[in-house]
Amino acid sequence: MAKGSAPCVKCYxxxxxxxxxxxxxxxxxxxxxxxxxxxxxxxxxxxxDVTWQQRVGGTPRGVTITERAVIxxxxxxxxxxxxxxxxxxxxxxxxxxxVAGEGTDQVVATGELLKDGYQVLNPATGAVLRADDAAIAVxxxxxxxxxVRCAGPRDCTLTAWDPRGKSPRWTAQLPGMGFVLFAxxxxxxxxxxxxxxxxxxxxxxxxxxxxxxxxxxxxxIHVVETRTGQVLQELEEDxxxxxxxxxxxxxxxxxxxxxxxxxxxxxxxxxxxxxPVWQRTGINLRTADRIGCAQRDNPTGGANVLAGIAxxxxxxxxxxxxxxxLWTGAAGQELRAVDDRYALTRSADGETLQAYVLPTPAxxxxxxxxxxxxxxxxxxxxxxxxxxxxxxxxLDPATGTELVNLRTSAEVLAVGPRGMxxxxxxxxxxxxxxxxxxxPAGGPDDPADxxxxxxxxxxGGAKQEECxxxx
Numbered sequence: 001m002a003k004g005s006a007p008c009v010k011c012y013x014x015x016x017x018x019x020x021x022x023x024x025x026x027x028x029x030x031x032x033x034x035x036x037x038x039x040x041x042x043x044x045x046x047x048x049d050v051t052w053q054q055r056v057g058g059t060p061r062g063v064t065i066t067e068r069a070v071i072x073x074x075x076x077x078x079x080x081x082x083x084x085x086x087x088x089x090x091x092x093x094x095x096x097x098x099v100a101g102e103g104t105d106q107v108v109a110t111g112e113l114l115k116d117g118y119q120v121l122n123p124a125t126g127a128v129l130r131a132d133d134a135a136i137a138v139x140x141x142x143x144x145x146x147x148v149r150c151a152g153p154r155d156c157t158l159t160a161w162d163p164r165g166k167s168p169r170w171t172a173q174l175p176g177m178g179f180v181l182f183a184x185x186x187x188x189x190x191x192x193x194x195x196x197x198x199x200x201x202x203x204x205x206x207x208x209x210x211x212x213x214x215x216x217x218x219x220x221i222h223v224v225e226t227r228t229g230q231v232l233q234e235l236e237e238d239x240x241x242x243x244x245x246x247x248x249x250x251x252x253x254x255x256x257x258x259x260x261x262x263x264x265x266x267x268x269x270x271x272x273x274x275x276p277v278w279q280r281t282g283i284n285l286r287t288a289d290r291i292g293c294a295q296r297d298n299p300t301g302g303a304n305v306l307a308g309i310a311x312x313x314x315x316x317x318x319x320x321x322x323x324x325x326l327w328t329g330a331a332g333q334e335l336r337a338v339d340d341r342y343a344l345t346r347s348a349d350g351e352t353l354q355a356y357v358l359p360t361p362a363x364x365x366x367x368x369x370x371x372x373x374x375x376x377x378x379x380x381x382x383x384x385x386x387x388x389x390x391x392x393x394x395l396d397p398a399t400g401t402e403l404v405n406l407r408t409s410a411e412v413l414a415v416g417p418r419g420m421x422x423x424x425x426x427x428x429x430x431x432x433x434x435x436x437x438x439x440p441a442g443g444p445d446d447p448a449d450x451x452x453x454x455x456x457x458x459x460g461g462a463k464q465e466e467c468x469x470x471x
Contacts, residue, residue: 045422045429046408052086053429060423064099064205065416066106068124070430073097078110080126086430090126092119098184099123100140100206101163109138109145113183118147120164129164137181139188141209144169144226150176158215160229170229175217189214189221190246191301191320192286194337196374198385199412203420204378207303212271214245223250223271232271242287242295247304247320249277253285255293262293266306268323278323282311302377303340305358317343317358326359336375337382342397344375344382353384355400365400378415381433385412394420394433403433 045053062073069080069089078097080090094110101107107129111118117133135147145163150156153176160169190210195201212232215222221243223233233250237243242253249268256263267279285299285308300307305326306318315329317338329335332348343356350371354363369375374385381404382397392412394404410422410429418436422429 043427045410045424045427046406046431049404049406049431050422050429051419051432052084053427054081054086055426056428057426059425060413060428062097062202063200063413063421063423063428064202065414065419065421066099066108066123067103070414070421070428071097071099071108071123072428078108080108080123083430086428089124092121092126096184098138098140098206100142100145102142105163107145107163109140109184111138111183116149120145130166135159137186138184140185140206142206144209146209148174148181152176158224158229160226172224172229172231174215174222174224174231181215189216189244190298191244191306192298193302194300194307194335196337196376196383196385198374198387199376199383200414203376203383203412203415204380205414205416210246211248212245212250214243214250221245225271233274240293240295242298244298245271249320251299251320253287253295253299255288255295257293262288264288266299266318268320277321280318280323283316283318284309302338305338305340307335307338315345319359324359327356327361337377339377342377342382344377344397346371346375355382355395355397357398364398367395367400376412380417381415381420383412383415392422394431401434403435404431406431 056072058074060072061075064071065083068083070083072079072081073096076093076095078092078094079088081088092110095113097108097110099106099108106123108121108123109118110121116136118135118138119128120130121127122129132147134149136150137148139146145161146158148156148158156174156176158172158174162169209226211226213224213226215224219236221235222231223235223245224231235243235250240254240256244251244253250271252267252269254265264284265279265281266283266285268277269275270277285306287295287297287299289296301320304320306320308316310316310328314331315333315335316325317327317335318324319326327343329345330348334346335343336346337344341358343358345354345356346369347354351368353367353369353375355365357364369384370386370388372388376383377397381394384393384395390407390409392406392408392410393402395402404420408422410424412420413423413428414421419430419432422431
């Protein structure tokens with residue numbers, strides 16, 4: 001056949017498209033609504049065991065499980081959804097949102113970018129409990145809410161509140177923070193937790209407020225004691241030094257280049273007396289790169305522990321409060337997740353998950369795992385995320401008992417005492433833990449938690465900082 005006589009495929013397609021448009025415009029036949037419904041159809045997040053699944057307005061920026069609601073943060077709004085059905089209960093215009101408190105004391109702080117002030121909402125109803133028109137930044141914790149407001153370039157006030165409090169616990173004066181600290185939970189100088197790609201960094205919800213915090217302002221670190229609001233120190237880093245504040249201590253981390261290697265020294269200082277409490281040399285806390293030993297990252301760890309590499313290349317966990325060695329791995333063993341109570345590791349051959357209750361040297365429980373599986377620890381569950389095949393498993397970190405075993409490619413967005421929220425794009429779903437009640441026991445104000453693993457103490461233990469004095 002001659003080249004010029006070949007059929008014009010593009011012409012046929014264009015003619016067919018014109019015919020379809022004419023038929024749709026005249027009302028004879030319109031395939032577009034059905035086609036859009038097919039494209040927009042929800043796909044199941046998992047093969048089974050999802051209590052509810054809902055499509056939200058966009059890919060969530062953050063999800064938090066509260067006592068009675070699931071809080072979903074979007075780019076321009078925040079919404080509360082029923083924890084039993086997933087139906088939307090309330091919605092507020094907001095650029096950021098963060099949850100503070102625990103049980104019936106929980107609240108949602110919301111605000112707008114480039115606009116001072118924030119609102120404190122009831123997570124179950126969306127009702128405004130308190131409104132502020134001056135604060136520029138907010139930090140949320142399980143037992144407190146902090147905000148900062150500035151009267152001038154060098155005059156700022158840090159204020160601590162009970163989550164549902166109407167009057168401040170205390171106030172502290174700080175120099176101007178400029179544009180460094182704004183919106184919700186801006187970064188402070190603290191430890192850097194071990195994370196997993198398919199588990200949200202804040203999946204476990206807010207942490208307990210540390211006894212001391214370090215605020216980076218104008219190249220200096222201002223150390224604030226959080227029981228009374230006293231400003232204890234104003235520190236400035238030396239050339240090879242990294243200063244971080246957590247676990248009730250101020251840490252001076254030094255990485256010195258010599259003979260083509262980095263030599264490490266970690267020192268924990270009491271922020272009240274400014275006296276050293278402990279010091280260790282040779283442990284790499286993953287703060288420095290190989291070029292000049294510049295420390296560009298905060299140390300790895302979680303809550304009140306530090307995780308690093310000992311001189312013999314074995315992974316090590318230290319009690320950040322007093323410097324004790326809580327756990328040392330075998331050659332080739334890899335630490336994947338850690339907090340005050342537990343450590344999750346991968347064996348040297350990559351095929352076994354080993355769980356430790358700190359500071360016990362022997363594993364409490366083990367289970368097979370794929371070498372590429374991701375591990376994460378939250379307050380209520382240990383998570384195993386596998387992609388060969390796709391699967392998410394939630395375990396009781398104390399016993400290894402399975403709470404959830406799902407075949408799903410979704411990410412873990414939030415974990416609560418009775419279940420977790422998974423998500424993929426605009427789809428989110430709630431999965432209840434085995435043995436957990438459908439709703440909290442008692443009335444709407446009852447914080448009882450009949451299901452989920454015991455979170456254990458958060459202070460006063462063998463590896464936690466001391467508990468606040470009564471009263």
